[in-house]
Amino acid sequence: MEKGKANIDYNNAVIRIHGLEKAFDDYEVLRGIDLELFQGENLVVLGRSGTGKSVLIKIISGLLSPDKGKVEVLGEDISKLNDRELQALRIRIGFSFQNSALYDSMTVRKNLEFPLVRNRKGITRKEIDTNVESVLEAVGLSQTINQMPSELSGGQRKRIGIARTLILNPEIMLYDEPTAGLDPITCIEINDLINEVQQRYNTSSIIITHDLTCAKSTGDRIAMLLEGQFQREGTFEQVFDTNDSRVKPFFDYNFIK
Numbered sequence: 001m002e003k004g005k006a007n008i009d010y011n012n013a014v015i016r017i018h019g020l021e022k023a024f025d026d027y028e029v030l031r032g033i034d035l036e037l038f039q040g041e042n043l044v045v046l047g048r049s050g051t052g053k054s055v056l057i058k059i060i061s062g063l064l065s066p067d068k069g070k071v072e073v074l075g076e077d078i079s080k081l082n083d084r085e086l087q088a089l090r091i092r093i094g095f096s097f098q099n100s101a102l103y104d105s106m107t108v109r110k111n112l113e114f115p116l117v118r119n120r121k122g123i124t125r126k127e128i129d130t131n132v133e134s135v136l137e138a139v140g141l142s143q144t145i146n147q148m149p150s151e152l153s154g155g156q157r158k159r160i161g162i163a164r165t166l167i168l169n170p171e172i173m174l175y176d177e178p179t180a181g182l183d184p185i186t187c188i189e190i191n192d193l194i195n196e197v198q199q200r201y202n203t204s205s206i207i208i209t210h211d212l213t214c215a216k217s218t219g220d221r222i223a224m225l226l227e228g229q230f231q232r233e234g235t236f237e238q239v240f241d242t243n244d245s246r247v248k249p250f251f252d253y254n255f256i257k
């Protein structure tokens with residue numbers, strides 16, 4: 001499906017990173033990251049394995065601390081937050097990890113109820129049911145409500161994982177390799193879902209991927225991590241309009257040149 005026009009507010013950055021550095025022992029992974037994610041935007045982050053994409057996501061979510069630089073998420077300087085404040089901020093961020101990590105012993109319904117019951121004190125039974133039905137409808141899987149995760153396909157599990165994240169109405173979505181391990185048709189469905197989530201929930205998202213079809217179909221902007229910095233950034237066409245030997249193979253490999 002063609003990506004619809006995104007409603008992006010370029011005057012409002014929900015993530016603002018300046019001069020971010022992070023090393024492990026002598027290995028400098030992030031060497032001066034500057035990045036903004038705008039309200040309503042889908043930003044795709046590309047980079048070779050081991051370039052620090054996951055480290056970046058962990059720093060944004062407060063799971064790792066930067067060595068240097070400033071990281072502001074939803075207006076909060078994360079280095080100034082205590083554990084309770086960090087936890088409150090994390091609830092406003094949805095994480096879609098590679099192995100959707102559903103609870104195998106719980107039905108789809110129970111999996112979706114879990115974050116609500118845990119994070120929304122005082123929520124009523126009726127509100128829980130309405131929320132569960134609404135996110136299941138959003139990901140196109142209403143019929144699976146009473147199924148167990150083991151009865152779902154990989155693509156369906158991925159969708160339920162995304163639904164479980166959406167149920168808390170996150171302002172920011174972080175997708176870590178959303179199409180990894182899925183067949184091409186399911187990949188297209190997941191790409192469409194990422195775009196539908198952007199439109200329907202007005203989320204701002206970072207999408208980490210090696211899949212350039214995913215990058216092209218979901219990204220309003222692409223940022224490429226090279227040697228610890230975002231050295232190429234722009235639209236898909238702008239980023240790949242180069243003979244740079246660090247960049248060109250990504251394109252050639254994905255589009256079989």
Ligand SMILES: Nc1ncnc2c1ncn2[C@@H]1O[C@H](COP(=O)(O)OP(=O)(O)OP(=O)(O)O)[C@@H](O)[C@H]1O
Nearest residue numbers: 024025027029047048049050051052053054055056
């Ligand atoms: N907690 C840690 N302690 C030590 N080194 C780490 C830690 N976390 C990450 N690293 C190192 O930082 C580098 C970047 O790792 P990261 O997982 O961010 O890569 P990535 O770009 O996400 O890779 P991939 O595409 O393979 O998922 C790697 O060399 C990794 O070994």
